[in-house]
Amino acid sequence: MKQLTSLLLLLTLGLGSVQAQKYITKNGHIRFFSSTSVEDIEAHNRQVNSALDQQTGDFVFKVLMKSFQFEKALMQEHFNENYVESDKFPNASFVGKVLNIKDIDFAKNGSYNATVEGELTIKGVTKKVAEKGTFEVKDGKVTGKSTFNVLLSDYDIKIPNTVASNISKSIQIDVDVNLEKLAK
Numbered sequence: 001m002k003q004l005t006s007l008l009l010l011l012t013l014g015l016g017s018v019q020a021q022k023y024i025t026k027n028g029h030i031r032f033f034s035s036t037s038v039e040d041i042e043a044h045n046r047q048v049n050s051a052l053d054q055q056t057g058d059f060v061f062k063v064l065m066k067s068f069q070f071e072k073a074l075m076q077e078h079f080n081e082n083y084v085e086s087d088k089f090p091n092a093s094f095v096g097k098v099l100n101i102k103d104i105d106f107a108k109n110g111s112y113n114a115t116v117e118g119e120l121t122i123k124g125v126t127k128k129v130a131e132k133g134t135f136e137v138k139d140g141k142v143t144g145k146s147t148f149n150v151l152l153s154d155y156d157i158k159i160p161n162t163v164a165s166n167i168s169k170s171i172q173i174d175v176d177v178n179l180e181k182l183a184k
Helices: 002-013 073-083 161-166
Strands: 022-035 040-053 058-064 091-098 110-122 125-138 141-151 170-181
Touching: 040 073, 040 141, 040 170, 091 125, 110 141
Parallel strands: none
Antiparallel strands: 022 040, 022 170, 040 058, 058 091, 091 110, 110 125, 125 141, 141 170
């Protein structure tokens, strides 16, 4: 977590190359979705912090787990208390890079494919991940989007047998962040 905090601090303070442009958001959106024959479970978090350095490709996320909102209060309670243990592990994070950052023209409106690689930490477990996504540049703003799946077992998230048929073993994650230039 210290590494994530340090990287966020460096990106938001604008240290590094004076020519580099930083993009940030404090209200990105992450949705997760579980679908089984028994029920669908969906949650949204609109308090996602993210920063992107257009020169280096450094890309970070910090997600407060208790900010996920569920349709049913009991699902939210079980998620925080039993599954991700939000009091013990309050944040999830991603620290990585956009591997093809040079292919994205931040000065030109358009949609650009991206490959992002780094370390995803959920419930204190860190795994290397590589995912595809897109960046859309429009009038100086950058929207980043990606959809990928996470296996609960990879992050030591245990589902009790009594509700195992209600929750998919693989959760779909949708990321949607509107990044704005950091004022110099």
